[in-house]
Amino acid sequence: MKKAVETGWHGDVAFASTKDEIETAVLKYMKGDRDGFWLWYYDASMTDDNWQGIINAHLQKVAYPARVASYYPLKDAIIKVWIEITPVSKWNEMPVVKNAEEFKALLNAKGDAGAKTFVARYESTNGAPELVAGKYGFKYSYVPYNDGKSWILTISEIK
Secondary structure (H helix, E strand, O other), rough: HHHHHOOOEEEEEEOOOOOEEEEEEEHHHHHHHOOOEEEEEOOOOOOOOHHHHHHHHHHHHHOOOEEEEEEEEEEEEEEEEEEEEHHHHHHHHOOEEEOOHHHHHHHHHHHOOOOEEEEEEEOOOOOEEEEEEHHHOOOOEEEOOOOOOEEEEEEEEEO
Protein backbone atom coordinates (compact mmCIF):
# COMPACT_ATOMS: atom_id res chain seq x y z
CA MET A 1 0.00 0.00 0.00
CA LYS A 2 2.81 2.44 0.82
CA LYS A 3 4.26 1.76 -2.63
CA ALA A 4 0.93 2.83 -4.20
CA VAL A 5 1.03 6.09 -2.25
CA GLU A 6 4.60 6.79 -3.37
CA THR A 7 3.70 6.39 -7.04
CA GLY A 8 1.59 9.57 -7.14
CA TRP A 9 -1.66 9.82 -9.11
CA HIS A 10 -3.72 6.72 -9.84
CA GLY A 11 -6.95 7.19 -11.70
CA ASP A 12 -9.03 9.82 -9.95
CA VAL A 13 -7.36 9.44 -6.56
CA ALA A 14 -4.58 11.65 -5.21
CA PHE A 15 -1.82 10.06 -3.15
CA ALA A 16 0.20 12.15 -0.70
CA SER A 17 2.55 11.95 2.23
CA THR A 18 3.51 15.64 2.61
CA LYS A 19 1.84 19.06 2.82
CA ASP A 20 3.22 19.97 -0.61
CA GLU A 21 1.64 16.89 -2.18
CA ILE A 22 -1.70 17.74 -0.55
CA GLU A 23 -1.46 21.30 -1.90
CA THR A 24 -0.71 19.99 -5.39
CA ALA A 25 -3.80 17.77 -5.21
CA VAL A 26 -6.07 20.52 -3.88
CA LEU A 27 -4.96 22.93 -6.62
CA LYS A 28 -5.32 20.31 -9.35
CA TYR A 29 -8.92 19.54 -8.43
CA MET A 30 -9.91 23.15 -7.70
CA LYS A 31 -8.70 24.25 -11.10
CA GLY A 32 -10.47 21.24 -12.61
CA ASP A 33 -13.77 22.66 -11.34
CA ARG A 34 -14.38 19.79 -8.92
CA ASP A 35 -16.09 20.04 -5.54
CA GLY A 36 -14.08 17.24 -3.98
CA PHE A 37 -11.67 14.35 -4.44
CA TRP A 38 -10.37 11.22 -2.72
CA LEU A 39 -6.99 11.55 -1.07
CA TRP A 40 -4.98 8.57 0.17
CA TYR A 41 -2.56 9.94 2.72
CA TYR A 42 0.40 8.05 4.16
CA ASP A 43 2.26 9.03 7.31
CA ALA A 44 3.97 6.44 9.49
CA SER A 45 3.41 8.64 12.57
CA MET A 46 -0.39 8.64 12.19
CA THR A 47 -2.58 6.92 14.76
CA ASP A 48 -6.33 6.61 15.19
CA ASP A 49 -6.13 9.57 17.57
CA ASN A 50 -4.07 12.04 15.53
CA TRP A 51 -4.75 11.49 11.81
CA GLN A 52 -7.48 14.12 11.50
CA GLY A 53 -5.33 16.76 13.21
CA ILE A 54 -2.40 15.98 10.89
CA ILE A 55 -4.46 16.22 7.69
CA ASN A 56 -6.43 19.28 8.81
CA ALA A 57 -3.19 21.04 9.79
CA HIS A 58 -1.88 20.38 6.28
CA LEU A 59 -5.12 21.62 4.72
CA GLN A 60 -4.98 24.83 6.77
CA LYS A 61 -1.41 25.44 5.62
CA VAL A 62 -2.33 25.21 1.95
CA ALA A 63 -4.66 28.21 2.52
CA TYR A 64 -7.41 27.16 0.11
CA PRO A 65 -11.02 26.27 0.93
CA ALA A 66 -10.70 22.54 1.58
CA ARG A 67 -11.84 20.29 4.41
CA VAL A 68 -12.11 16.62 5.37
CA ALA A 69 -15.71 15.57 4.72
CA SER A 70 -15.53 11.78 5.22
CA TYR A 71 -12.93 9.10 5.65
CA TYR A 72 -12.08 5.42 5.84
CA PRO A 73 -10.22 4.30 8.96
CA LEU A 74 -6.49 3.83 9.14
CA LYS A 75 -4.81 0.73 7.82
CA ASP A 76 -1.04 0.43 7.54
CA ALA A 77 -0.63 4.19 8.25
CA ILE A 78 -2.79 5.08 5.23
CA ILE A 79 -6.07 6.91 5.52
CA LYS A 80 -8.47 7.51 2.65
CA VAL A 81 -10.34 10.81 2.98
CA TRP A 82 -12.86 12.71 0.87
CA ILE A 83 -11.67 16.31 0.67
CA GLU A 84 -14.38 18.88 -0.08
CA ILE A 85 -13.15 21.89 -2.03
CA THR A 86 -14.62 25.01 -3.57
CA PRO A 87 -13.60 25.22 -7.23
CA VAL A 88 -11.82 28.41 -8.29
CA SER A 89 -14.61 29.11 -10.80
CA LYS A 90 -17.08 29.44 -7.91
CA TRP A 91 -15.05 31.82 -5.70
CA ASN A 92 -16.48 34.92 -7.39
CA GLU A 93 -20.02 33.53 -7.04
CA MET A 94 -19.75 33.40 -3.25
CA PRO A 95 -21.61 36.04 -1.29
CA VAL A 96 -19.25 38.60 0.24
CA VAL A 97 -19.70 39.87 3.79
CA LYS A 98 -17.69 42.72 5.28
CA ASN A 99 -19.21 43.29 8.71
CA ALA A 100 -21.43 41.77 11.38
CA GLU A 101 -24.66 43.23 9.95
CA GLU A 102 -24.06 41.82 6.47
CA PHE A 103 -23.04 38.50 7.97
CA LYS A 104 -26.18 38.28 10.12
CA ALA A 105 -28.40 39.17 7.13
CA LEU A 106 -26.78 36.43 5.01
CA LEU A 107 -27.05 33.91 7.84
CA ASN A 108 -30.75 34.71 8.34
CA ALA A 109 -31.48 34.47 4.60
CA LYS A 110 -29.69 31.15 4.23
CA GLY A 111 -31.31 29.71 7.36
CA ASP A 112 -34.76 30.88 6.27
CA ALA A 113 -34.18 29.15 2.93
CA GLY A 114 -33.57 25.85 4.75
CA ALA A 115 -29.80 25.79 4.20
CA LYS A 116 -27.75 23.59 6.53
CA THR A 117 -24.38 24.85 5.29
CA PHE A 118 -23.06 27.63 3.09
CA VAL A 119 -19.82 29.22 1.99
CA ALA A 120 -19.09 32.95 1.89
CA ARG A 121 -16.12 35.26 1.36
CA TYR A 122 -15.37 37.38 4.40
CA GLU A 123 -13.47 40.56 3.57
CA SER A 124 -12.85 42.94 6.42
CA THR A 125 -10.13 44.97 8.05
CA ASN A 126 -11.69 44.12 11.42
CA GLY A 127 -9.91 40.79 11.82
CA ALA A 128 -10.47 37.13 11.16
CA PRO A 129 -13.98 35.69 10.79
CA GLU A 130 -14.26 34.31 14.31
CA LEU A 131 -14.77 37.87 15.50
CA VAL A 132 -18.07 37.87 13.61
CA ALA A 133 -18.95 34.18 13.17
CA GLY A 134 -18.39 33.11 16.77
CA LYS A 135 -21.15 35.39 18.03
CA TYR A 136 -23.96 33.36 16.48
CA GLY A 137 -23.48 29.91 18.04
CA PHE A 138 -22.97 27.72 14.96
CA LYS A 139 -20.05 25.69 13.69
CA TYR A 140 -17.74 27.28 11.17
CA SER A 141 -14.33 26.91 9.60
CA TYR A 142 -12.34 29.26 7.43
CA VAL A 143 -9.18 29.52 5.38
CA PRO A 144 -7.32 32.68 4.42
CA TYR A 145 -6.67 33.57 0.82
CA ASN A 146 -5.66 36.66 -1.12
CA ASP A 147 -2.56 37.03 1.11
CA GLY A 148 -4.65 36.96 4.28
CA LYS A 149 -6.87 39.91 3.25
CA SER A 150 -9.90 37.69 2.72
CA TRP A 151 -11.23 34.43 4.09
CA ILE A 152 -13.40 31.66 2.69
CA LEU A 153 -15.84 30.94 5.50
CA THR A 154 -17.77 27.66 5.69
CA ILE A 155 -20.79 27.72 8.00
CA SER A 156 -22.46 24.52 9.13
CA GLU A 157 -25.36 23.72 11.40
CA ILE A 158 -27.34 26.90 10.89
CA LYS A 159 -29.97 27.13 13.61
